[in-house]
Amino acid sequence: MRKYVLRRLLIATSSLFLASLVVFSLPRMIPGDVVQLMLEERAYGKDLEDLRAKLGLNRPIHIQYFEWAGRVVRGELGESLWTKRPVLEELGRRLPVSLKLGLLALLFSVSIALPIGILAAIRQDSLADYVARSLAIVGLSVPGFWIATMVILLPSLWWNWSPPIQFTEFSVDPWAHVSQFIIPAFILGIASSAAIMRLTRAQLLEVLRQDYVRTAWAKGVRESGVVLKHSLKNSLIPVITVLGIQIAQILGGTVIFETIFGLPGMGRFLFDAINQRDYPVIQGVNLVIVSVVVLMNLAVDACYAYLDPRIRY
Amino acid sequence: MGTAHPRLSPRLTRRDLLKAGLAAGATLSAEPVLAPGRLWAQPKRGGILRVRGYDPPHFDPHQTLNFKTNNTLSFVYSKLVRHKVGAGVTPGTFTVEPDLAERWEEPDDTTVVFHLRKGVRWPNKPPLNGRELIAEDVKFTYDRFLTEKANPLKFMLDPVDRVEVVDRYTVKFRLKEPFVWLLNMLANPTGTWIVAREMVEKYGDLKRAETAVGTGPFILERYEPNVKTVFRRNPDYFRPGLPSVDGVDWLVMEDEAAQLAAYRSGQIDCGPWHQWAVRQQDLAALKKSHPQLAYQDFLSNVTTGIYMRTDKPPFNDVRVRRAISHAVDRRAIIEAVFLRGEPTPAIGRGLTEWSPRIDQLGPGAQYYRHDPKEARRLLAEAGFPQGLKTTLTVTGGYGSDVLDSFQLTQRQLKESGIEAELKVQEYGAYIATTFLGKYEGMALGPFSIAWEPHTALYGMYTPEQSRNSGHVADAKIVSMLKQQMRTKELEARRKLIFDIQRYAAEQQYYVYLYSAMFTGSWQSSVKNYAPNPSFDYGNRAAALWLDR
Numbered sequence: 001m002r003k004y005v006l007r008r009l010l011i012a013t014s015s016l017f018l019a020s021l022v023v024f025s026l027p028r029m030i031p032g033d034v035v036q037l038m039l040e041e042r043a044y045g046k047d048l049e050d051l052r053a054k055l056g057l058n059r060p061i062h063i064q065y066f067e068w069a070g071r072v073v074r075g076e077l078g079e080s081l082w083t084k085r086p087v088l089e090e091l092g093r094r095l096p097v098s099l100k101l102g103l104l105a106l107l108f109s110v111s112i113a114l115p116i117g118i119l120a121a122i123r124q125d126s127l128a129d130y131v132a133r134s135l136a137i138v139g140l141s142v143p144g145f146w147i148a149t150m151v152i153l154l155p156s157l158w159w160n161w162s163p164p165i166q167f168t169e170f171s172v173d174p175w176a177h178v179s180q181f182i183i184p185a186f187i188l189g190i191a192s193s194a195a196i197m198r199l200t201r202a203q204l205l206e207v208l209r210q211d212y213v214r215t216a217w218a219k220g221v222r223e224s225g226v227v228l229k230h231s232l233k234n235s236l237i238p239v240i241t242v243l244g245i246q247i248a249q250i251l252g253g254t255v256i257f258e259t260i261f262g263l264p265g266m267g268r269f270l271f272d273a274i275n276q277r278d279y280p281v282i283q284g285v286n287l288v289i290v291s292v293v294v295l296m297n298l299a300v301d302a303c304y305a306y307l308d309p310r311i312r313y
Numbered sequence: 314m315g316t317a318h319p320r321l322s323p324r325l326t327r328r329d330l331l332k333a334g335l336a337a338g339a340t341l342s343a344e345p346v347l348a349p350g351r352l353w354a355q356p357k358r359g360g361i362l363r364v365r366g367y368d369p370p371h372f373d374p375h376q377t378l379n380f381k382t383n384n385t386l387s388f389v390y391s392k393l394v395r396h397k398v399g400a401g402v403t404p405g406t407f408t409v410e411p412d413l414a415e416r417w418e419e420p421d422d423t424t425v426v427f428h429l430r431k432g433v434r435w436p437n438k439p440p441l442n443g444r445e446l447i448a449e450d451v452k453f454t455y456d457r458f459l460t461e462k463a464n465p466l467k468f469m470l471d472p473v474d475r476v477e478v479v480d481r482y483t484v485k486f487r488l489k490e491p492f493v494w495l496l497n498m499l500a501n502p503t504g505t506w507i508v509a510r511e512m513v514e515k516y517g518d519l520k521r522a523e524t525a526v527g528t529g530p531f532i533l534e535r536y537e538p539n540v541k542t543v544f545r546r547n548p549d550y551f552r553p554g555l556p557s558v559d560g561v562d563w564l565v566m567e568d569e570a571a572q573l574a575a576y577r578s579g580q581i582d583c584g585p586w587h588q589w590a591v592r593q594q595d596l597a598a599l600k601k602s603h604p605q606l607a608y609q610d611f612l613s614n615v616t617t618g619i620y621m622r623t624d625k626p627p628f629n630d631v632r633v634r635r636a637i638s639h640a641v642d643r644r645a646i647i648e649a650v651f652l653r654g655e656p657t658p659a660i661g662r663g664l665t666e667w668s669p670r671i672d673q674l675g676p677g678a679q680y681y682r683h684d685p686k687e688a689r690r691l692l693a694e695a696g697f698p699q700g701l702k703t704t705l706t707v708t709g710g711y712g713s714d715v716l717d718s719f720q721l722t723q724r725q726l727k728e729s730g731i732e733a734e735l736k737v738q739e740y741g742a743y744i745a746t747t748f749l750g751k752y753e754g755m756a757l758g759p760f761s762i763a764w765e766p767h768t769a770l771y772g773m774y775t776p777e778q779s780r781n782s783g784h785v786a787d788a789k790i791v792s793m794l795k796q797q798m799r800t801k802e803l804e805a806r807r808k809l810i811f812d813i814q815r816y817a818a819e820q821q822y823y824v825y826l827y828s829a830m831f832t833g834s835w836q837s838s839v840k841n842y843a844p845n846p847s848f849d850y851g852n853r854a855a856a857l858w859l860d861r
Binding site for chain 1: 363370371521537538539540541562564565566567568570571573574575577578579580581598602739
C-alpha cells in the first residue's frame with residue numbers, strides 16, 4: 001500500500017508539473033496585454049518598458065516560469081499585479097469558501113444519488129425506477145445556473161424571500177454562515193448526482209445478477225443484507241472513480257454559483273483575475289485547483305482497497 | 314454630532330399616552346414656527362443602509378475616471394462645494410452648495426477665494442491623528458489633481474492657473490481666463506475630493522483601500538474585494554447630527570436576478586440597478602407586486618452614442634457622419650432595449666435645464682430622422698455607393714441591456730450599407746484605450762455625463778484633450794466653447810450652449826443616440842431621499858434616515 005501511494009504521489013507530482021506549465025503559459029496567450037491595461041488606465045509605471053521591467057515581464061518566458069516555480073516550491077505564489085496583495089493570503093480567505101461549497105455539493109450529490117440509484121436498481125422497471133431515471137435525465141439536462149436563477153427569482157416573486165445575499169463569516173453567525181452554502185451546494189450537487197445515480201443503478205443491477213448474490217438469496221439472507229452488504233460495496237468502485245472526476249466538475253461549477261449567490265470564493269477571484277490578466281493570481285488559483293483535484297483522485301484510488309479487499313497495490 | 318433620540322418604552326401606560334398627546338399637540342401648534350418642515354421629517358438615528366455598490370479597481374481619485382472608484386470614494390471624502398442632496402431635490406438638477414468651504418467670493422473675473430469651515434478634522438488615526446483640515450490640504454489636492462500625469466480628468470480644471478494659500482482657512486484659485494463653471498467643476502463628483510498629503514506620502518499614491526481616509530460623512534471600516542465595502546458613521550463629521558444612519562454596506566452584486574430578488578425580499582434598501590434604480594424591464598412586475606415601494610422616474614444625464622475617428626477618412630467627411638446618424642433608429646433602440654428614454658443631443662436629456670429637445674436643434678434635427686434611403690444616398694455621394702466596412706468597438710462592461718443595444722445598432726447600420734464588425738473589449742481595456750480615443754473606425758457606448766453642460770462639451774470637442782474620443786478639431790466649436798466659459802449672464806450662456814448643440818447636431822462629430830429613462834426606487838423605510846443621476850452616493854446616504 002505504502003509503495004502504491006508513493007508511486008501515485010510520484011505520478012501526481014509529474015501531473016502537477018505538467019499542469020503548472022499549462023497554467024503558466026495559457027494566461028499569457030489570452031489576447032490583451034496586462035502591461036498596457038495597467039499603464040494606460042492606472043499609471044503604474046513611466047512607460048510600457050518600465051512597467052514590464054517592474055513586473056518582471058520583460059524576461060524570457062522560461063526564466064519567468066522557473067522563477068515562479070521556484071517560489072511555488074518555497075510556498076510562495078507571488079502577489080497580485082494590481083492590488084499587490086499576496087496571492088496566498090487571498091487564497092487563504094477564499095479557498096475555504098470554495099471548498100465548503102464543493103464538499104457540501106459532493107455530500108448532497110452522494111446523499112441523493114446513492115439511495116435513489118439503489119432503489120431504482122432493486123425495483124427495476126417499476127414506477128419508482130422510471131421516476132428516478134426520468135429525474136436523472138432532467139438533472140443532467142437542465143443547466144445548474146438556470147436552476148440557480150429560478151431558485152433566487154421565484155421565491156422572491158411568490159413569498160418575498162430570497163437566499164441571503166450578504167456573505168456572513170462563521171465567526172459572526174455560524175448558522176447563517178453554513179445556511180448560505182446549502183442552496184447553491186444543493187443545486188451544484190444535483191447535476192453531479194444524476195450521473196452518479198445512473199451509474200450506481202447500472203453497476204448494482206450487474207452485481208445483483210452475480211452467482212454469489214443468487215446464493216445469498218438462496219441462503220435466505222434478507223434483502224437489506226443482500227443489497228447493502230453483499231452487492232453495494234462491489235458495485236461502488238466505478239462510482240467512486242466517477243466521483244473523483246465529478247470533483248473537478250464541481251470545482252469548475254463554483255465560478256458561476258459564487259457569482260450568483262455572492263460567495264467570495266476562488267471562482268469569482270479567478271474570473272476577475274482572468275479579466276484583468278493578473279497572471280500570478282490566475283496561476284496561483286489554477287495550481288491550487290489542480291492540486292485539489294489530483295489529491296482527491298489520489299484519495300479515491302486509495303479507497304479501492306477498502307471497498308474491494310482483493311485489490312492489492 | 315447630534316445626540317441620539319431617546320428610545321420609546323416598549324410598554325405604554327395611559328400616563329405615557331397622555332404625555333405623548335400633550336407633547337404632540339404642543340409640537341404641532343409650535344411647528345410652523347420652530348420647523349417649517351413636515352413632522353415626519355424628524356430624522357431617526359441608527360440602522361445600516363444596505364445598498365447595491367461597486368468594487369472599485371483602486372481608490373485613487375486622481376488616476377482614473379472609473380465611476381466605481383468615484384462612487385465608492387463619495388462616502389469618505391468631502392469637496393469644497395457639493396451638489397445639494399435630500400428629498401427636496403428634483404432629479405436632473407445639481408445645485409451647488411457649501412461643503413468644506415462655508416462661503417466664497419470672486420474679487421475679479423480670474424480669482425475665486427474660498428473660506429473654509431473651521432474645526433473640520435481628519436479621522437483620528439495615524440498618520441493624520443485627527444488634525445484639522447486647512448487651506449494647505451486644498452492646495453495639495455488641487456496641485457496633485459493638476460499635475461498627476463495619469464489624471465484623465467485634468468481638463469475639468471484647465472482654466473485654473475494655480476491655487477494659493479492665503480491663510481490657514483482661506484484659499485485662492487487663480488484662473489488663466491474667466492471661467493464661470495469653476496464652482497460646478499469643484500462640486501463635480503469625479504476626482505475633486507479633498508485628499509490628505511500624509512496619505513500620499515505614506516503610501517506613494519492613493520490606490521489602496523487604506524488610503525481612503527477623508528473628512529466625509531463615513532469612514533471606510535472594511536474593504537472585502539468583490540464582496541463589499543463597509544462604511545461606518547464618521548463621528549467627527551462636520552455636519553452636526555449627520556449621517557443619521559450608523560453605516561452603509563456597499564454590496565457588490567453582479568447577478569441581475571440576484572439583485573432584483575434581494576430588493577424584492579427587502580435585503581437591500583434601494584433599487585438594485587445602477588443609480589439605485591430598477592430596470593425598466595422589471596418595473597411593471599415590481600410595481601404590481603410591491604406597490605409600497607417608492608418609485609421616481611428620471612431621465613439619464615448620460616449620452617450614449619457612436620464616436621469615430623473624425624480625423625481620418627471616411628469619417629472626416631460630414632456626409633458619412635450624417636449617413637450614420639440617419640442609419641440609426643433611436644426610437645427603435647429605446648423601445649426595444651430600454652423601453653423608455655429619449656433621443657438626445659450633446660447634453661444628456663436628464664440635465665433638463667441645458668439639454669434641448671431634438672425639435673429645438675434647428676437644421677441639425679433632420680439628421681436624427683431614421684432614413685436608410687437618405688443614409689445610402691449620402692454614402693454614395695461621399696464615394697461609397699456600395700456602402701462601407703469598418704469596426705465598431707464596444708464593451709460589455711455596462712451590462713447586458715447596453716450590449717443588446719449595441720447589437721441592434723450594428724444591425725441598423727448594416728441595413729443602410731454600413732457593415733461594422735463588432736469588437737468587444739473588456740471594460741478596463743475599453744476605458745483605457747477606446748474611451749480615450751485610442752481606436753480605429755467607430756466605437757459605441759455611453760460617453761459623456763453631464764452635471765453641468767461644460768464638462769460634456771469641453772472635453773469632447775477641444776483638440777488634444779484625452780476625452781476628445783472623436784479627435785474633433787473644429788475652430789468654430791472651440792471658439793463657442795471659450796465664449797460660454799466667460800459668459801456670466803445665465804440666459805446668454807444657455808443660448809450659447811444650445812447653439813453649440815445645434816452646431817454639433819449639424820456636424821454629427823458624435824452621433825448622439827439616446828438618454829435612457831431610469832426609475833429610482835427605495836423602500837418605504839428610507840426617508841429624506843431623492844434619486845439623482847450622480848456619483849455622489851455618499852452625501853445622499855448621509856442625508857437620508859431609516860424609519861425601521
